[in-house]
Every structure is written in C-alpha cells, then in structure tokens.
Amino acid sequence: MAEVLVLRRLERIYRTGAGGLPVLRGxxxxxxxxEIVGLVAxxxxxxxxxxxxxxxxxRPDGGTVLIEGKDTGRLADVGRTEIRLRxxxxxxxxxxxxxEFSAAENVMLPQLIAGVTRRMAEERxxxxxxxxxxxxxxRHLPGALSGGEQQRVAIARALANGPAVLLxxxxxxxxxxxTAGVVFEELLAAxxxxxxxxxxxxxxxxxxxxxxxxLTLREGRIEVLH
Numbered sequence: 001m002a003e004v005l006v007l008r009r010l011e012r013i014y015r016t017g018a019g020g021l022p023v024l025r026g027x028x029x030x031x032x033x034x035e036i037v038g039l040v041a042x043x044x045x046x047x048x049x050x051x052x053x054x055x056x057x058x059r060p061d062g063g064t065v066l067i068e069g070k071d072t073g074r075l076a077d078v079g080r081t082e083i084r085l086r087x088x089x090x091x092x093x094x095x096x097x098x099x100e101f102s103a104a105e106n107v108m109l110p111q112l113i114a115g116v117t118r119r120m121a122e123e124r125x126x127x128x129x130x131x132x133x134x135x136x137x138x139r140h141l142p143g144a145l146s147g148g149e150q151q152r153v154a155i156a157r158a159l160a161n162g163p164a165v166l167l168x169x170x171x172x173x174x175x176x177x178x179t180a181g182v183v184f185e186e187l188l189a190a191x192x193x194x195x196x197x198x199x200x201x202x203x204x205x206x207x208x209x210x211x212x213x214x215l216t217l218r219e220g221r222i223e224v225l226h
Contacts, residue, residue: 004068004197005031005165011062012049023049025220031197038208039201041217047201048169055088055167056080068164085114089158091168095150097142103153104138110160128156148179155187166191166198
C-alpha cells in the first residue's frame with residue numbers, strides 16, 4: 001500500500017532559559033493507507049510534539065514530513081494550511097467543540113471553511129453523526145451532550161473533509177473506562193471504514209493492543225513495541 005504519512009529524521013528542540021531541550025532526535029515513521037498505529041509512551045516523551053509536527057501545526061528543527069508524497073517542508077504556510085484542512089483530521093483529548101454551535105454545525109464548519117456548500121456540508125454532517133448513533137442529537141449544543149457524545153462529534157468533525165491522515169492525541173483520555181472503550185472502538189472502525197492512515201497516541205496499552213502496530217518514543221526516536 002502507498003505510504004500516506006512519512007516522517008524522516010524529525011528533530012525538535014525547545015528553547016528554554018537553560019538552553020536547548022531536545023525532544024525528538026531523528027524520529028522515523030511511515031504509515032500506509034488503512035493502517036492504524038498506536039503510539040504508547042509516558043508523559044513528556046514527545047507524543048504530542050510528534051503529532052503536532054505530523055499534523056503541520058509546527059515545523060521541525062530538522063527532518064521532513066511528507067503527506068501523500070508531498071514534502072511539506074518546502075511549502076509556505078498557506079500550502080501547509082490547505083493540506084491541514086483537507087488531508088489531515090485531528091482528534092484531541094478535549095473535544096474542543098464550539099459550544100455556541102450545535103453538533104451538526106460543529107461538523108459542518110470545517111467543510112464550510114473548505115468551500116463546501118451549506119447543503120452538502122449539512123448532508124455529510126448528518127451522515128457522519130448518524131454513523132456514530134447521534135442523528136437524534138445533531139441539533140443539541142455540546143453542553144447538552146455527554147462526554148462520550150461530545151467526543152463522537154469531535155471524531156465526526158475530524159472526518160468531515162475526507163482526510164487521508166487521522167491524528168489522535170489521547171482521544172479517550174477524558175472519558176470513564178467503559179465509555180472510553182466504546183468510543184475507541186468507534187474511532188478504529190471509522191478509520192478502517194474510511195481507509196485512513198491513523199496515528200493514535202494513548203497511554204493505555206490495552207487500547208493500543210487493538211491497533212495494527214504499536215510504537216513508542218525512547219530518547220527522541222521511534223521504536224517498535226512487541
């Protein structure tokens with residue numbers, strides 16, 4: 001299968017008052033379409049940093065991020081923003097839904113930003129919410145939804161523009177154990193259904209064990225977990 005997300009020799013150094021703090025020291029990764037990979041590492045190991053670089057939210061201090069074969073390091077900010085909007089979906093530990101908009105409107109918003117008509121955006125939003133069992137909650141504001149429902153809406157929003165890559169940072173970390181298991185299975189099912197290359201950071205080894213591969217970060221490099 002074609003490699004959709006490739007990270008080559010990524011380096012990231014944060015500047016502090018005491019000098020440079022290396023977080024990534026030559027991290028390598030390749031994800032194919034339809035492949036779901038778990039990233040398991042303790043807090044502070046660099047999971048979020050790696051996801052931010054892969055999602056073009058930050059630029060690396062060294063190395064390359066390729067999305068569908070395109071070297072994003074050579075792109076200006078406008079080109080990176082375009083890829084981020086159309087080809088990458090994000091799910092975070094906190095759902096970050098806009099509280100003044102309904103569930104359906106939250107899923108419509110990235111589509112409208114991408115230039116989709118309101119009618120088409122609403123149709124796709126309803127189709128996605130229905131697939132997560134939320135058709136009857138589509139007009140509710142986030143405050144009227146449970147934690148699990150809010151995170152399902154956030155996943156639907158991440159899928160709204162038909163991305164090729166899904167990046168998730170502790171996507172069920174804010175949920176109780178039972179709800180986390182259900183939502184996680186729905187996230188995996190959605191990634192497989194849409195044929196995404198998915199990189200999912202979690203501290204939960206049991207959840208990570210449900211994915212195709214498990215990786216970790218050690219001393220700023222990616223290693224395979226057996």
